[in-house]
């Protein structure tokens with residue numbers, strides 16, 4: 001196991017700068033997920049940790065040792081790719097043992113490591129098969145087995161599940177989580193899928209355009225997103241945003257919508273009276289058919305049953321607005337509905353898109 005330190009790491013491809021100074025400390029045994037939209041630089045960062053990409057500026061340390069100049073094979077880390085990268089001419093056992101064989105490990109050690117990994121990943125019946133005779137999920141399991149047998153200091157995963165269908169992806173996701181629980185190895189996992197990030201991570205690193213936006217536990221990012229990007233990226237269906245002006249009345253703070261409705265807030269904020277703000281509310285937190293005074297009327301544009309719940313696509317002041325509800329009565333909603341925003345579930349962002357700070361202590365979200 002290893003700790004990994006990333007200090008002010010920058011990456012340029014020619015004149016194009018894709019990482020603008022990343023700082024991150026990963027503890028021994030931690031499962032960290034780098035998440036962000038396509039092109040945000042997460043794979044580049046992972047590849048730099050693996051040694052597959054040069055570091056333009058800054059420093060990467062593994063267990064306190066600078067590794068910038070060290071070849072990938074000398075970093076003692078294993079990488080699992082989306083493409084599996086298995087050798088087609090070798091069977092499963094040979095693929096899994098390859099890393100140890102080229103390091104000239106003792107035969108007994110290799111046999112024990114392969115059978116141990118095969119048992120953990122339920123690959124024993126497949127050891128004599130070639131990759132082409134395996135399903136996508138089985139191939140991905142072999143790729144993980146190959147990583148495990150080396151007992152590396154850390155595992156790096158680059159979108160390992162994106163080639164699998166939805167059901168298999170869920171199953172493999174749980175397997176990776178169990179594997180991490182059993183092995184306790186430091187792991188860095190890259191994905192653009194926020195559900196994968198939420199379910200797997202001890203800590204999530206949300207990235208956008210080569211800059212780390214927020215680092216925290218999954219629920220920290222969900223409950224208190226640091227800015228509009230994280231707020232919109234984490235959570236599905238995505239958070240709704242409304243433009244408003246911040247107002248402070250006699251002891252109460254509110255956000256005034258363009259149509260004049262005042263939305264009550266649960267505390268004051270460190271904002272100027274009249275400041276332009278963005279109000280955020282998650283679809284699952286919107287109250288339907290409320291008794292509240294500050295309710296709003298919205299048009300129903302589309303009703304999407306997901307089985308588990310219902311997504312209502314609404315129009316609020318002509319802008320798209322989503323609600324997620326478990327109440328099946330929503331299936332027959334329309335043509336208009338009333339909604340309200342429970343103050344404890346509101347998020348407020350300032351003009352620059354950063355989360356606004358409360359003036360009074362934040363109460364737990366319920």
Ligand SMILES: Nc1ncnc2c1ncn2[C@@H]1O[C@H](COP(=O)(O)OP(=O)(O)OP(=O)(O)O)[C@@H](O)[C@H]1O
Nearest residue numbers: 013016018036037038039040041042043044045192
């Ligand atoms: N070898 C390269 N030469 C030039 N530009 C590159 C190279 N590799 C990556 N880039 C660019 O760097 C940026 C970050 O790429 P990267 O693959 O790290 O993004 P990502 O967040 O992992 O996206 P994805 O999920 O699509 O893989 C992109 O704009 C990409 O086009």
